[in-house]
Amino acid sequence: MDIFSGLLSGFQIVFKPENFLYCFIGVFIGTLIGVLPGIGPSGAMAMLLPTTFGLSPASSIIMLAGIFYGAQYGGSTTSILVNIPGEASSIVTCLDGYQMAKQGRAGPALGIAAFGSLIGGTISIIGLMFLALPLAEIAVAFGPPEYFSLISLTMVLSIYLSQGSLFKSFIMIIVGLILSTVGMDLVSGKTRFTFGCGTLIDGIGLVPVAMGLFGVSEVLVNLEESLERVIFKAKIKNLLPNREDWKKSIGPIARGTFLGFPLGILPGGGAIIASFVSYSLEKKISKTPERFGNGAIEGVAGPETANNAAAGGSFIPLLALGIPPNVVMALLMGALIIHGITPGPLMIQQHPEVFWGVVASMYIGNVMLLLLNLPLIGLWVKLLKVPYRILMPLILLFCLIGSYSLNNNVVEVIIMIIFGIAGYVLRKLEFEAAPLMVAFILGPILENSWRQSLVISSGSFFVFLEKPISLGALLLAFFIIVNALVKYYRKKKKRLIFE
Amino acid sequence: MSTRQKKLKRGLVCMNLFLIIILFAFTFSWAAGEKYPQRNIEMIISFPPGGPVDLMTRILAKYMEKEFKVPVIPVNKPGGGGSLGAGIVASSPPDGHTLSIMVPSSIIMPVLRKEVNFLIEDFKPIGQVANPPPVLFITYPDSPWKTFKDFIDYAKKNPGIKCGHPPITTVNALKFMFINKYENLKLVGVPFKTDPEILVAILGKHIPVATISSVAIKGPVEAGKVRVLFSFNPISETGIKIDPPPPDFESFFGKKPPFDFGFYLWCNSKTPNEVVEILKRTIEKIVKSPEYDNDLRKIGYSANYTDGEIFMKNEFPQIVNLVREGLKEAGLIK
Numbered sequence: 001m002d003i004f005s006g007l008l009s010g011f012q013i014v015f016k017p018e019n020f021l022y023c024f025i026g027v028f029i030g031t032l033i034g035v036l037p038g039i040g041p042s043g044a045m046a047m048l049l050p051t052t053f054g055l056s057p058a059s060s061i062i063m064l065a066g067i068f069y070g071a072q073y074g075g076s077t078t079s080i081l082v083n084i085p086g087e088a089s090s091i092v093t094c095l096d097g098y099q100m101a102k103q104g105r106a107g108p109a110l111g112i113a114a115f116g117s118l119i120g121g122t123i124s125i126i127g128l129m130f131l132a133l134p135l136a137e138i139a140v141a142f143g144p145p146e147y148f149s150l151i152s153l154t155m156v157l158s159i160y161l162s163q164g165s166l167f168k169s170f171i172m173i174i175v176g177l178i179l180s181t182v183g184m185d186l187v188s189g190k191t192r193f194t195f196g197c198g199t200l201i202d203g204i205g206l207v208p209v210a211m212g213l214f215g216v217s218e219v220l221v222n223l224e225e226s227l228e229r230v231i232f233k234a235k236i237k238n239l240l241p242n243r244e245d246w247k248k249s250i251g252p253i254a255r256g257t258f259l260g261f262p263l264g265i266l267p268g269g270g271a272i273i274a275s276f277v278s279y280s281l282e283k284k285i286s287k288t289p290e291r292f293g294n295g296a297i298e299g300v301a302g303p304e305t306a307n308n309a310a311a312g313g314s315f316i317p318l319l320a321l322g323i324p325p326n327v328v329m330a331l332l333m334g335a336l337i338i339h340g341i342t343p344g345p346l347m348i349q350q351h352p353e354v355f356w357g358v359v360a361s362m363y364i365g366n367v368m369l370l371l372l373n374l375p376l377i378g379l380w381v382k383l384l385k386v387p388y389r390i391l392m393p394l395i396l397l398f399c400l401i402g403s404y405s406l407n408n409n410v411v412e413v414i415i416m417i418i419f420g421i422a423g424y425v426l427r428k429l430e431f432e433a434a435p436l437m438v439a440f441i442l443g444p445i446l447e448n449s450w451r452q453s454l455v456i457s458s459g460s461f462f463v464f465l466e467k468p469i470s471l472g473a474l475l476l477a478f479f480i481i482v483n484a485l486v487k488y489y490r491k492k493k494k495r496l497i498f499e
Numbered sequence: 500m501s502t503r504q505k506k507l508k509r510g511l512v513c514m515n516l517f518l519i520i521i522l523f524a525f526t527f528s529w530a531a532g533e534k535y536p537q538r539n540i541e542m543i544i545s546f547p548p549g550g551p552v553d554l555m556t557r558i559l560a561k562y563m564e565k566e567f568k569v570p571v572i573p574v575n576k577p578g579g580g581g582s583l584g585a586g587i588v589a590s591s592p593p594d595g596h597t598l599s600i601m602v603p604s605s606i607i608m609p610v611l612r613k614e615v616n617f618l619i620e621d622f623k624p625i626g627q628v629a630n631p632p633p634v635l636f637i638t639y640p641d642s643p644w645k646t647f648k649d650f651i652d653y654a655k656k657n658p659g660i661k662c663g664h665p666p667i668t669t670v671n672a673l674k675f676m677f678i679n680k681y682e683n684l685k686l687v688g689v690p691f692k693t694d695p696e697i698l699v700a701i702l703g704k705h706i707p708v709a710t711i712s713s714v715a716i717k718g719p720v721e722a723g724k725v726r727v728l729f730s731f732n733p734i735s736e737t738g739i740k741i742d743p744p745p746p747d748f749e750s751f752f753g754k755k756p757p758f759d760f761g762f763y764l765w766c767n768s769k770t771p772n773e774v775v776e777i778l779k780r781t782i783e784k785i786v787k788s789p790e791y792d793n794d795l796r797k798i799g800y801s802a803n804y805t806d807g808e809i810f811m812k813n814e815f816p817q818i819v820n821l822v823r824e825g826l827k828e829a830g831l832i833k
Contacts, residue, residue, distance in 0.1 A: 046548025046575065049557065143705030184580060186690050189667035189831050191614065198579035198586065198615065321702065322718030323695045327547065330695070334554050337714070338797050344718015407547075407577050448692065455689045456661050456706060 003129055006352060010360030013353055019059050019361070026063035027365045030070015031372060034086050035078060036402065040207070041071040041087075042327045043405070049335055057339035058357040064335055065315075065358055066365050068328050069121060072271075072311045073369045076113040076304050080106060081380055082395050084215035084402075088206055089271040089307040091437055092279045094214050096292060096299030103295050106381050107239035112249050112297055113304040114373045115241070120257045120305035121366045124312025127261050128319075129359055132348075135313075136320035139265045144452035145463050149473035150266075151446045154273055156477040157280040158438040159484075166488075169435040172426075176436040179204055180443025187451050199411035206441060208403045208416035213433040215399050216420025219392050221427060239377055241297070249301035252282050256305030263306075264313025270325060271310035276438055278306035312362070318343050319355060535595060535777045539570045543599040545584025547577045551632065551714055554798045555762065556600050559628060562785040580668055582609035589617035593769035595778055600628060603760050603815065604670055607822045611832055619819070622765045624807030625778045628786050629762040629800045633713040633737040634671050635745075636729035637720075639704050647729040647746055650708065651682065658685035663697045663709035666690055670760075673825040674731055675710040677757055680828065701725060713737035714799035731756060736801050760818055761803055763810065779806065 013019055033044045045064050052060030075087030080097035093113065100109040127135070142150070159169055182193045183203030194200040241249065259281065260274040282302040283292045292299050317323040322344030324330040336343050341351050348355045386394075403416040423433055457463035464470050540563065544556050553575065560571040576584040584599055585606050591597035606622055609615040636647070644650040654660050664675045667690055679686050689706055691697045694715035700706045702724060717739050719725045730737065733747045748756040764782055766775065783804050785791050792802035826832045 042548055043575075046553065049548075049554075053561075140699055140703040143700055143703050184666070184668070186666060186692060189829055196614075198583045201579040201582070201614070202577070317695075321698075321724075322716070323698050323702075325695070330550070331548060334550075334798070337717075337799065338554065340797055342718040342721065345722035345724055346718065408574060409576065409578060409583070411578075452689055452691070455687065458659065458687075 006356045007129065007360060009352065010356030010358075011363075013058055013357040014062070014360045014364050019062055019357070020364070022055070022059045022063040023066050023361045023365050024368055026066020027070035027073075027369050027372065030067040030072075031074040031369065031376075033067070034071035034074020034076075036086070036398070040406070041068050042331055044071075045328065045331045045335075049331070049338075052335060053338065057336070057341055057351070058354050060335060060339065061332065061354055061358050062361040062365075064332055065362065068332070069308065069311050069362065069365060070369060072121075072308050073114065073117050073373060075307075076117075076300075077110065077380060080109045080113065080300070081384060082215065082391075083218040084395065084399060085210050087307075088210065088441070089275050089310070090304075091210055091214070091272070092275045092303040092434070093300055095279070095434060096294075096296050098218075099293065099295035100297065100300065101384065105295065105297075106384055107377055108241040108245050108297065109300050110377045110380060111240045111374070112245060112301045114370055114377075116249065116253045116256065116301045116305035117308040118366050118370045119253050120260055120307075120309035121312055122363065123257045124261045124264070124309040125359060125362045125366075128312055128315055128362075132316050132320045135262070135265055135316050138262070139317050139323070139325075140321070141469060142266055143467075144449040144456060145467050145470045146473070147445060147449035148453055149464060149470040149477075151442050151449065153473045153477040153480075154277060154442060155439065155446070156480050158276055158435055168431050172431055172433070172435040173439040176439025177443045177446075179209075179436075180440050181447070186448050187455070197411065199409055199415075203444065204415060204440075205403075205406065205412050207406055208412045209419050209440060210437060211399045211403055212416040212419025212421075213423035213426075213437065215395060216416065217423030217427055217433075219396050219399075220420065220424040222388060222392055239381065240374075245297050248297050252278070252298045252302035253305045255281060256302040257309045260306030260309030261313045264310025264325075265316050266325065270314055271307045272441055274306040274310040275303035278302040315358075319347060319358075321345060322347075535774045536567050536569045537594075538596060539572055540567065540595075541597050542571060542573045543584045543587050543597060544573055544575045545577060545581040545599065545601065545605065546575070548575055551712075551798060551800065552600055552762070555629060555795065555800060558791070558794045558798075559600065559764070559785065562788075562791055563781070566781045566785065579609070579614070580666075581605045582615050585609065585622070586615055586617055588765055588767060589621035591767050593767040593771070595766050595770045595774035598625070598764055598766050598778075600762050600764055602632075602670055602762055603818050604673070604822050606765070607819050608668060608826065611819075611823055611826055621768055623768040623770060623775065624763040624765055624810055625775060626764060626782050626786065626807045627761045627803055627805040627810065628764050628782065629795055630736055630803045631732060631759050631761045632670065633799065634674055634710060634731040635713045635716065635720075635727050635737070636708065636710055636731075637701060637716065637725050637727055638708045639701055640723055640726050642707060642726065644708075644728060647751060650728055651684065654684045654686060660684075660686050660708065661689050661706045662686040663689045663691055663700050663706045663711070665694065665697070665710070665712075666692060667829050668831075671710060671712060673822070674756075674759075676825055676828055677821075678731075681757070682752075698725075713739060717799060732759070738796050738799055738801075757821065760814065761805070762800075763807065775807075 014023060029044060030041065033041060045067050052063065071087060075090040076093045076097065078084045078086040079090040079093040080101050083094050083098040085091040085094055097109045100106065182200055184191050184201050191201055256278045259278050263274040264270040279299055279302060282298045283289050286298060314325050314329055317325045318329045318333055324333045333343050341347065341354060399416060400413055403413045404410065406412055426433060453463050464474060542556050542560050544553050546552050556573050560573050563571045576587055585601060588597055588599045606619060610619050638644060644653060664672045666672060675688065691700065694712050697709045697711050698716055698719065701709050716725055720727055720739055727741055727745045730745050730747045734741060734744045786802050786804040795802050
C-alpha cells in the first residue's frame with residue numbers, strides 16, 4: 001500500500017464517529033494532565049489502559065496516543081504561568097516563558113507555544129509517514145560510544161544556556177552530575193549515596209527536583225515581596241502573538257522542527273535533549289542573546305516546537321522497529337501487545353489500519369488541540385490575576401500533590417521540598433538551576449554509555465574516535481569549546497586595552 | 500429526685516446505650532471477619548506502569564474483581580528496584596486486602612543485601628499466577644553463529660565475547676550469570692538499563708550477543724531482524740513461532756534449569772489462614788481458567804498454578820541459596 005492510499009484509509013478510520021470521539025477524549029485528557037503538574041502522561045495512560053481492552057485496537061491506540069501528544073501541548077502552560085514544568089521536556093520553557101508572563105505577555109507565550117507545537121507536531125507526522133523506515137535505521141546506529149559523544153556535545157552546548165558567570169554554571173553542572181550518581185550503579189549493581197533510603201536506590205526523581213528548583217523556590221522568593229505588589233501587571237497587552245512576535249518566532253519554529261524530529265527518534269530522553277539543544281541554538285545564533293532569560297519569545301517558540309516534533313519522532317522506533325524509546329512508548333507497546341498486535345517491522349503490513357489510523361488521528365488531534373487551547377489562553381491569563389496570597393499557596397499545594405502522585409511516595413515530596421529550599425538559596429547566591437538540571441538529566445546516560453563503551457572496547461579509549469558519528473560529535477564539541485575560549489580571551493584583551 | 504440525680508441517670512443511660520452500640524459493632528465485625536473481602540483489595544505493583552508485572556497485575560485484578568465483587572485496585576509503588584512495593588506488603592495490615600505479584604527474588608535479594616527492614620518470613624505466597632519470564636539468547640541475523648552449539652564452541656575458544664544483559668540485580672541477568680559460569684563460556688557482560696536498549700545494541704551490531712526478555716523482541720524476531728540462538732524456557736511458552744525451534748535449557752543441557760521461578764501472589768505472612776484459604780481457592784480457579792491464560796499469552800506470558808505452601812516447602816529454600824550464590828558471584832554480598 002503506498003503512502004497516500006494508506007493515509008486516505010487512515011482518515012476514513014479517524015472520521016468514524018467513535019474514533020473521532022476517542023481522539024478528542026485522548027487529547028482532552030492529555031491537555032488536562034499536561035496542565036496539572038505531577039500527573040504525567042504515563043500515569044494517566046496506565047490508569048486508562050484497562051478501559052481500552054473492550055475497544056478496537058485502532059480506537060484505543062488513537063486515544064492513548066492523543067493523551068501523549070496532548071500532554072506535550074499542556075506541559076508548557078504551567079511552565080509559562082507559574083514556573084513549574086508540567087513535563088521534563090518543558091523545563092527550558094520556564095526560563096523565558098515565565099519571564100514573559102511576568103511582563104504581562106503570558107498570552108503571546110502560550111499562543112506561540114500552541115502554534116509552534118502544531119507546526120512541529122504536524123511536520124513530524126509527515127516525517128513519520130515518509131521516513132519511518134530509513135530513519136529507524138539511524139536510531140539503531142547509535143550505540144554506547146555514539147551516545148557518550150552526543151551527550152558530551154549537549155552538555156557543552158548547555159553551557160550557553162547560562163546567563164551569568166561561566167564559572168558558576170560549571171559548578172552547577174558538577175553538582176548536577178554528582179546528584180545523578182545517587183542510586184544503584186548499573187555496572188556493579190552496588191548502591192551509591194542512598195543512606196539506607198529505599199526510594200533513593202532508583203536515583204533521585206527528576207520531576208520532584210525540577211518542581212522544587214523551579215516551582216517551590218519561586219514561591220519562596222515571592223514570600224519576600226510585600227503583599228501589595230502585583231508582579232503580573234494587570235494590563236495584559238494582547239492574547240495572541242502579534243506580527244512582531246511571529247517574525248521573531250518563525251525561524252526558531254522551523255529550526256526547532258528539524259532539530260526535534262531526528263532527536264526524538266533516539267531512545268532515552270529525546271524530547272528533553274531536543275528542547276535544550278533548541279534553546280541553546282537559538283541563543284547562540286541570536287543577535288541579541290542578552291534578551292534570553294528575560295522573556296525572549298524565541299526561547300519559548302524554539303523548545304516548544306522541538307519537543308513536539310520530537311514527540312512525533314519518538315513513534316518511529318516503536319512503529320518501525322518495535323523499540324519503545326521512552327516510558328510512554330513502552331506503555332503504548334503494552335497496549336498494542338494486549339490487543340494482539342506486535343509492534344515491529346511487520347506491523348505496517350500486518351495491521352495497516354492501526355498504523356495509518358494513528359498517523360491520520362495525529363493530524364486531526366493536533367488541530368483539535370489548537371482549537372482546544374486557543375480559547376483556554378484567555379482563561380489561563382485570567383488565572384494570573386488571582387491575588388498572590390491565594391495563588392502562591394495554591395502553587396505550593398499543586399507541587400505537593402503533584403510530587404506525591406508521581407509514584408505515590410511521600411519521600412518524593414520531601415525531596416521536592418529539599419530542592420525547593422536549595423533552589424531558593426541558589427537563587428539568592430545567583431546560581432542558575434538550568435545547567436544543574438541538564439547535567440542531572442543527562443548524567444546517568446553519560447556515565448552508563450561511557451562505561452558500556454569501555455566494556456565493549458575492552459578498555460580502549462579509541463572506541464570514541466573510531467565511530468564516525470561519535471567522532472563528529474566530539475569534534476563539534478571541541479570546536480565549540482575552542483571557539484568559546486577564543487572569544488573569552490578576546491573579550492578580556494579588549495577590556496584590558498579599554499582599561 | 501433532684502435535677503442532679505436526673506442528670507446522672509440520663510448520663511448512665513447514655514453510657515449504657517453507647518456500650519451496647521460498641522458491643523454490637525464488635526459482634527458485627529466479628530461475624531464479618533469470616534467474610535472476605537470486607538473492602539477494596541489493593542494490588543501493589545512494585546514497578547512503573549507499562550511493564551510486564553504491571554500488565555499482569557491489571558489482568559489478574561480484572562478477574563479478581565469478578566470473583567470477589569469488590570473493587571480490586573492496582574497501585575504502582577515503584578522504587579528501590581522493587582523492594583519498596585515489597586515493604587508495603589510486609590507492613591500492611593495482615594487481613595489479605597494488600598496483595599502483590601512478585602518473583603521470589605524480589606523479596607530474597609533486598610533481604611540478603613540488607614537494604615530493607617523486612618524479613619523473608621514477613622511474606623506468604625498464596626499461589627503461582629504465571630510461568631517464569633521467558634528469556635532468550637539472541638544475536639543479529641547475519642552473525643557467524645547459526646546455532647547455539649556453534650556459538651558455545653566459538654566462545655570457549657575465544658574468551659571475552661561481549662554479551663548484553665539487563666541490570667545485574669534482575670532475574671534475567673542472574674540467568675546469564677549462571678549459564679556463563681556453569682558452562683565456562685568466559686563471556687563478558689555488558690549491562691543495559693532496559694530491554695529496548697539491548698535490542699538497539701544488537702540491531703546496530705554494537706554487541707554480538709545478548710540475553711533479553713522474549714516479550715521485548717517478538718516483532719523483530721518474527722520479521723527476521725534478530726536470530727534466536729537459545730531459549731531458557733521452551734520456546735512454546737513465549738508465544739513466538741520460530742522454525743526450527745531453538746534449543747531450550749532442558750533439551751540442550753539435559754537437566755532442569757538451575758535458576759527458574761515463576762510469578763507468585765504474596766500477602767503478609769500474618770494473614771489469618773481462613774482468608775488465605777479463600778484467596779487460594781479463588782486464585783486457583785482464575786489461574787486455571789483458559790480465559791486468564793489467553794489474556795496472559797497476549798502479553799507474552801503463560802498461566803501456571805502451584806499452591807503457595809507446596810512452593811514454600813519444596814522450592815523456596817533452594818531459590819534462596821541460588822540467589823545468595825548469584826549475589827556472591829556478582830560481588831554484592833560476602
